[in-house]
Amino acid sequence: MSTAQSNIVLDITGVNKSFGGLQALSDINLQIEEGKTHAIIGPNGAGKSTLLNTCIGLLKADSGTINFGGNDLTHGFQPHDINQMGISRVFQTPQIFPDLTILQNVMIPAFAKRDGAFKLNLFKSLRDEKEIEAEALHLLEDLAMADQRFNNAGSLSRGNKRRLELAMCLIQHPKLLLLDEPTAGMARHDTNQTIDLLIKIKESGMTKVIIEHDMHVVFSLADKISVLAQGAIIAEGEPDEIKGHPKVREAYLGSAEV
Amino acid sequence: MKSIVLSTKKRDYTTLLVFAVIVFTAPLWGKIIGAGYPDLLQKFAIFGLFAIGYNILFGLTGYLSFGHAAFLGVGSYVTVWSFKLLTMNAIPAVLLAIVFSGVFALLIGFLSLRRSGIYFSILTLAFAQMSYNLAYSVLTPITNGETGLRVLTSDPRVVDTALGYTIEGSPLATLFGTTLTGYPGFYFCAVVLVLGFWLSLKIFRSPFGMKLVAIKTNQTRMEYTGFNHRPYLLCAFVISGMYAGLAGGLLAVVDPLAGAERMQWTASGEVVLMTILGGVGTLFGPIIGAATIKYFENIFSGIGDTALAEIFSFLPDAVSNLLITIISPFVGSGWHLTLGILFMLIIIFLPGGMSQGFQKIADKIKQKNKKSSTSEVKLEKDGIA
Structure with a gap:
C-alpha cells in the first residue's frame, strides 16, 4: 500500500454523512488510483450521488477526511475552487x-x-x-x-x-474526471x-470516477468497481470479482437475477 | 450571440462607422420625423447611453436591476457639484460622475448580487428608493432636497477662479470656451454616445462578454467550469452603473441642475422598458428603444386636440370630429396609452424587441432578392437555351 500511495489521486477515509436521522454514508473508504477508471455502482438510494457530492466537497462530510492533491476537500469548497484544483x-x-x-x-x-x-x-x-x-x-x-x-x-x-x-x-x-450517470x-x-x-x-x-446504472457501460469501462448499498461499501474489486460476488448479487442485482 | 466569434473586425468597424454617421447626422434626419431640435436629440443620446450601459448588465447577464436610476441621479448631483466647486468645464464633471457612480454601484451591487432573480430586482429597487428618499429629505444639504441642486453665479468654482475665468449671467457648462447648450451640447453627448457604443461593442466581442452570456445561460455549468460568477456579475453591474452615472452627468451638462425625481423608481423602470422595447442583449436595440420612448414622450405628448383638428381639417366636420374623439385619448397627455399598446404588441409579437423586427424585415428583403436574382438567372439561362 505504501508504494502505491503516491499514485492515489483521491483518498477518502472514514467519511460519514447523515441528513437528519438518515445515515446517508457510513464509514466510506475509497482510494482512486491515477489513470484508472473507478466505477461506483449500487441500487437507487444507495447514496451514490451523495458520495460524489461529498467527495468534491459540495456536501460537508460529518467526519473523515477527503484528500485531493494535498487539499482536504471536507472543508467545503465552492464548485469553482474544486474545478480550479x-x-x-x-x-x-x-x-x-x-x-x-x-x-x-x-x-x-x-x-x-x-x-x-x-x-x-x-x-x-x-x-x-x-x-x-x-x-x-x-x-x-x-x-x-x-x-x-x-x-x-x-x-x-x-x-x-x-x-x-x-x-x-x-x-x-x-486530474480527475467525475461522471454522474453519463x-x-x-x-x-x-x-x-x-x-x-x-x-x-x-x-x-x-483518472475517472463513474457512477452508472447501466451494467454494460460499467463492465466495458471500469478497472475497479465499488458497490454501494444503503450508504456503505459492501464490495470492492475488479469487474470479474464483482460479477460473481454473492453480496453484490443480493443487494444490487436481486437474488434470482442474471 | 453567434456574432461574437462570427463577426469580422471589418464588419465591427463598419458598424461603428455607420452608427457614428447616424448619430452625427441626427439634426438632419431628425427634422423629417419632427425631432430636429437639440433638446430632444440630447435626450436621444443621453438615454441611449443609459440604455446601452443597462444592457451590459441586463442583456448579457440577465440580471434585471430595478434601481439604475439611482446611479443616474448620483451622476447628476456629482456633476452639478463639480460645476459649483471646481469648474464649469464638462470634462472633469463627467469623469467625476463616472467615478462616484462606479463606487456607489460597487456598494449596491456587492449587496444586491448576494441574491439572484426576483430578489435581486427587489433589492436594487429598495436601494434606489432609499437613495431617492435620502436625496429628497435627509441629504438636503448635499442635494438641496425638493428644490433640486442648481449652479449659482456666487459658487466658489476654485479652478475657474484660479484661472481667472468669470461668469456672466446664469452659469452654463462649457468645453474650453464653447457653451454646451443647444447643438454644441448635443454634439458633446453624441461623441460620448459613440464612445460608449464602441466600448459596449468591445465588451460584446470580448471573452468577458462571452462569459457574462455563459453565466446567463447556465450558472451551474459556469461554476463547475471553474469560474467564480460573483466578480463577473459585480463588474457588469459596476460598468452599467458607470454608464448610468455618465448619462446622469450629461443630463446635468446640457442643463445644469439635478433633482431627486431623477432617482425615482419610474426612471429605473423606464430604462428597463427602453431595453426590452428595443431588444435585450442586442447592440443597437437599447438605443432604438431609448429613442422611441423619448420620441413618444416629446412628440406624441405635444399633439393636442387643436393639432389634431389641423391634421384632419381637410375632412368633413362630422368625420373629423369623430376621428379626433377616437384619437385624442392616445395623444397629448394620453401618450402613455400609445406607448403601452406599442409595448404590448412588441412583447407579444416580437419578444426580441424592435431590433428583432428590423432583423426579420432585413431577412425577408434578402430572401426576396435572392429569389428574384436566382429566378432572373434561370430566365436568362432559359433565354440562352
Missing part, C-alpha cells in the same frame, strides 16, 4: 451553454483553465484568442463536431450534448457512442 464534472443531465455556439462552449472552459476563476479582459477581442480557438477546434474535430461549431449548442441531440459536455471537461485536462436517459445508439468516447478518454490515461 483539477476536478471536472459531467452531470446526469448534460450541463452546457445552450445559447452559445458549440465552439464557444468548448472555449469557455479553456479560459477558466488559463485565466483562473476571474479575469477582467474587457478589451481583448475573442478573435485574437487564436490558441484557445485552435485547441477547441482540434478537440471538436476529434469528436466529429467541427462542422457544426457555429450552431447553437441547444440544438444538439442529447447524445451530442453529452459529447459536448465531455469535450468541455477534456479541454481542461483535469448515459442516463440515452438511446442505445447514443449510449454506444458515449462508451466509445469514454474508452478513448480512458486510453489517454485520465
Whole structure:
C-alpha cells in the first residue's frame, strides 16, 4: 500500500454523512488510483450521488477526511475552487451553454483553465484568442463536431450534448474526471457512442470516477468497481470479482437475477 | 450571440462607422420625423447611453436591476457639484460622475448580487428608493432636497477662479470656451454616445462578454467550469452603473441642475422598458428603444386636440370630429396609452424587441432578392437555351 500511495489521486477515509436521522454514508473508504477508471455502482438510494457530492466537497462530510492533491476537500469548497484544483464534472443531465455556439462552449472552459476563476479582459477581442480557438477546434474535430461549431449548442441531440459536455471537461485536462450517470436517459445508439468516447478518454490515461446504472457501460469501462448499498461499501474489486460476488448479487442485482 | 466569434473586425468597424454617421447626422434626419431640435436629440443620446450601459448588465447577464436610476441621479448631483466647486468645464464633471457612480454601484451591487432573480430586482429597487428618499429629505444639504441642486453665479468654482475665468449671467457648462447648450451640447453627448457604443461593442466581442452570456445561460455549468460568477456579475453591474452615472452627468451638462425625481423608481423602470422595447442583449436595440420612448414622450405628448383638428381639417366636420374623439385619448397627455399598446404588441409579437423586427424585415428583403436574382438567372439561362 505504501508504494502505491503516491499514485492515489483521491483518498477518502472514514467519511460519514447523515441528513437528519438518515445515515446517508457510513464509514466510506475509497482510494482512486491515477489513470484508472473507478466505477461506483449500487441500487437507487444507495447514496451514490451523495458520495460524489461529498467527495468534491459540495456536501460537508460529518467526519473523515477527503484528500485531493494535498487539499482536504471536507472543508467545503465552492464548485469553482474544486474545478480550479483539477476536478471536472459531467452531470446526469448534460450541463452546457445552450445559447452559445458549440465552439464557444468548448472555449469557455479553456479560459477558466488559463485565466483562473476571474479575469477582467474587457478589451481583448475573442478573435485574437487564436490558441484557445485552435485547441477547441482540434478537440471538436476529434469528436466529429467541427462542422457544426457555429450552431447553437441547444440544438444538439442529447447524445451530442453529452459529447459536448465531455469535450468541455477534456479541454481542461483535469486530474480527475467525475461522471454522474453519463448515459442516463440515452438511446442505445447514443449510449454506444458515449462508451466509445469514454474508452478513448480512458486510453489517454485520465483518472475517472463513474457512477452508472447501466451494467454494460460499467463492465466495458471500469478497472475497479465499488458497490454501494444503503450508504456503505459492501464490495470492492475488479469487474470479474464483482460479477460473481454473492453480496453484490443480493443487494444490487436481486437474488434470482442474471 | 453567434456574432461574437462570427463577426469580422471589418464588419465591427463598419458598424461603428455607420452608427457614428447616424448619430452625427441626427439634426438632419431628425427634422423629417419632427425631432430636429437639440433638446430632444440630447435626450436621444443621453438615454441611449443609459440604455446601452443597462444592457451590459441586463442583456448579457440577465440580471434585471430595478434601481439604475439611482446611479443616474448620483451622476447628476456629482456633476452639478463639480460645476459649483471646481469648474464649469464638462470634462472633469463627467469623469467625476463616472467615478462616484462606479463606487456607489460597487456598494449596491456587492449587496444586491448576494441574491439572484426576483430578489435581486427587489433589492436594487429598495436601494434606489432609499437613495431617492435620502436625496429628497435627509441629504438636503448635499442635494438641496425638493428644490433640486442648481449652479449659482456666487459658487466658489476654485479652478475657474484660479484661472481667472468669470461668469456672466446664469452659469452654463462649457468645453474650453464653447457653451454646451443647444447643438454644441448635443454634439458633446453624441461623441460620448459613440464612445460608449464602441466600448459596449468591445465588451460584446470580448471573452468577458462571452462569459457574462455563459453565466446567463447556465450558472451551474459556469461554476463547475471553474469560474467564480460573483466578480463577473459585480463588474457588469459596476460598468452599467458607470454608464448610468455618465448619462446622469450629461443630463446635468446640457442643463445644469439635478433633482431627486431623477432617482425615482419610474426612471429605473423606464430604462428597463427602453431595453426590452428595443431588444435585450442586442447592440443597437437599447438605443432604438431609448429613442422611441423619448420620441413618444416629446412628440406624441405635444399633439393636442387643436393639432389634431389641423391634421384632419381637410375632412368633413362630422368625420373629423369623430376621428379626433377616437384619437385624442392616445395623444397629448394620453401618450402613455400609445406607448403601452406599442409595448404590448412588441412583447407579444416580437419578444426580441424592435431590433428583432428590423432583423426579420432585413431577412425577408434578402430572401426576396435572392429569389428574384436566382429566378432572373434561370430566365436568362432559359433565354440562352
